[in-house]
Amino acid sequence: MRKVMVVDDEKWVRRGLIQSIPWDKLGLQLVGEAADGQDAYDMALELRPDLLFLDMRMPGLDGRELLARMDAELPELLTIVVSGYSDFEYTKQAIIHHAFDYLLKPVKKDELAEVLDKAVVELERREGERRKVEEANRSDGWFRDLLLERAGQGRESGSIPASWAGKAAAVFVVQADLYRDDQGGGAVLLRSLRDKLVRERAFYFGGAWEAALSPLPDGRSGAVGAVAVASGQLPPGELKRLLEAVQAELKRLAGCGYSIGVCETALAEAGWLKRALEQALAALAGRKLSEKEAVLLASVSAAGAGSSVSPPYPHRHEQAFLLALQMGNREEAEREFELLLRSIGDESATVGQLKQGAILLVHALERHLRANDSGLEQTCGKPPLELIEALRDRGDPGSVRALFVEELIPAMLASIQQQGATQGELIVREMQRMIESHYDQPLSLQHIAESRFVNADYLSRLFKKMTGQNFVDYLADTRIRKAIELMRVPTYKNYEIARKVGYEDYRYFSQIFKKKTGKTLGEFRSSLE
Incomplete structure (x- = not known):
């Protein structure tokens, strides 16, 4: 009733x-x-x-x-x-x-x-x-089961329903162009999308087709779907029209644009779904950040990816960013982070390159903290793997920026300031580690003292008391020691070594080297032969 x-x-x-x-x-x-x-x-x-x-x-x-x-x-x-x-x-x-x-x-x-x-x-x-819709939900169970199967079990070909057997198929992945922190909203979108496909079945492929939908199996935001038709090949025009309708429906429901990676596949092959899913995800990762609401075919995207060269990771900006953090300078840290983000996330970069660059930066932060007997989990409450998983969902520079600027940078600065406030000796130990890691960059005791709210004269006296040297001599000795290590590589020119250890003025480097070692650069290199 x-x-x-x-x-x-x-x-x-x-x-x-x-x-x-x-x-x-x-x-x-x-x-x-x-x-x-x-x-x-x-x-x-x-x-x-x-x-x-x-x-x-x-x-x-x-x-x-x-x-x-x-x-x-x-x-x-x-x-x-x-x-x-x-x-x-x-x-x-x-x-x-x-x-x-x-x-x-x-x-x-x-x-x-x-x-x-x-x-x-x-x-x-x-x-x-x-x-x-309920029947469609039940019929999609086999699809979710295949997605969740472990690789190598070899049961996929036998798990395909009879209504799908022998048909041409395509697997597609949909993900929002802009990250949405929407816990639980994905299930609602998926139900609504499945409802639309059921209602409009007659308008595509002559009504003779099958469809399946599921959340992505690894917990990432977005969905994976498959369509199959009885004919020997999926009509490309019809497939594109269907996928554009999927995009339009998701945009209507969620209020933001979605891109789709799609891979055509053969159902009869073992492991078909796993391979097709990987290729569809790779197609999405190849989307340029300037592209919105794109439909990317796996074969075309793979060809495009092969012809393009990934920009080099900006190690120099990374080092400057870590140095600013270690010195407790939030403004400088955020500025260096913006430069790094601009390098890995300009409009010519792909979603995959943006995510990979951000993940490399998380690893760098963890290494930096480990060197200081700490770690990301102790500092910000999240282990590296959790942060990396969070970045896998973020395919736009704005959401990557939010994670670092709103969470990681404040947490690291708070941790560094708390440690530095314990006693002056900790600052000196941090300065020694800083010099060891960043000897190739401009370092100033005055700058460090200001960033840590410590009197520069006091810090200078404390540094000499603990190390037996003043700051300038300690830095110079470290640079000369590093220069000697580089001299053992015959291919490095002397002016290249000077720049690598923090001296832009080659003549000044030569003078300091002779003062510290008693030999000219040429004499010292000859003694190594």
């Missing part, structure tokens, strides 16, 4: 409606009636009726506001508005908020019967569509 509620502030109107409806004949059941909007709202949320008769003019929460709430919270509810001749504005609001139909007071029996017949037909139609 389908459940019905009647809402009107006039009892005689409610009684008249209730007595005029042939309940048993239409398979309807009265589950509640209310005289004001607030009671009706609470009752509807509890009883979840299929059909609602609603008077638009009521005290308190009126029909217009109640209808808007019902449209938002119970979108499947059919609402029949009951209105007086003078309530035209209310009737207009009923149309805006998707009321199914309306009746004018006083309600005539023949008009009521006509509206009820239409409502029952609509309810039956919706129930039929729901059954189709």
Whole structure:
């Protein structure tokens, strides 16, 4: 029995409606009636009726506001508005908020019967569509099972349903162009998309095709789907039209654009789904950051990827970024991070290159912290693997920036400042590690002291007390030691070594080298032979 509620502030109107409806004949059941909007709202949320008769003019929460709430919270509810001749504005609001139909007071029996017949037909139609969707959900179980199977089990070819066997197929992956922190929203989108495919089956491939959908098996945002047709080959024009319809539906539901990676495949081959999924994901990873709402074919994307050269990872910006963090300078750290992000995430870069660069930076942060007897998990509460998984979902520079600028950089700076405030000796040890790691960059004791809110004269005296040298001599000795190590590589020129250890002025480097070693560069290199 389908459940019905009647809402009107006039009892005689409610009684008249209730007595005029042939309940048993239409398979309807009265589950509640209310005289004001607030009671009706609470009752509807509890009883979840299929059909609602609603008077638009009521005290308190009126029909217009109640209808808007019902449209938002119970979108499947059919609402029949009951209105007086003078309530035209209310009737207009009923149309805006998707009321199914309306009746004018006083309600005539023949008009009521006509509206009820239409409502029952609509309810039956919706129930039929729901059954189709539920059947589609059940039929997609094999698809999810194959996605979750471990590689190498060798059962895939035997797990394909009979309705799919021997058909040409394509596997596609859909992911939002911009990262959405939407926990749980993906399941709703998937159900709505599956519903659309069921409803519009007749409009593609002559109606003779199969479809399956599932969340991505590794927990990433997005979905994976497959379509199959009985003909020997998927008509490319029809496939493109279907995928564009999928994009349009997802954009309507989620309010953002989606790109699709697609791979045509043969169902009869063992391991077909795993390989096709990998190729579809690779196609998506090859999307240029400047491309939006793209449909990328695996074969074309693979060819394009092979012909392009990945830009080199910006190690220099990475080192400058780590140095700024270690010195506690947030402004400088964010500036260096922006330069690094611009290098790995400009519009000519691909989604895959952006993610790979960001992942490499996470590894660099972990190594840097490990050298200081710490780690990302202790510093920001998330281990490296969790951060890497978070980055796999982020295919746009803005979301990568948010992860670093809003989470990682503040957490690391807070940790560094907390350690530095414990005692001056910790700062000196950090300075020694800083010199060891960043001897090739401009280093200033004054800059370090300011960034750590420590008096420079005090820090200078403390440094000499702990190391036996002043800061300048300690840095120079480290650079000369590193230069001697590089001299053992015959291919390095002396001016190249100078730059690698932090001296842009080759002549000054030569003077410092002789002062520290007692030999010229040439004499020292000769002694190594």
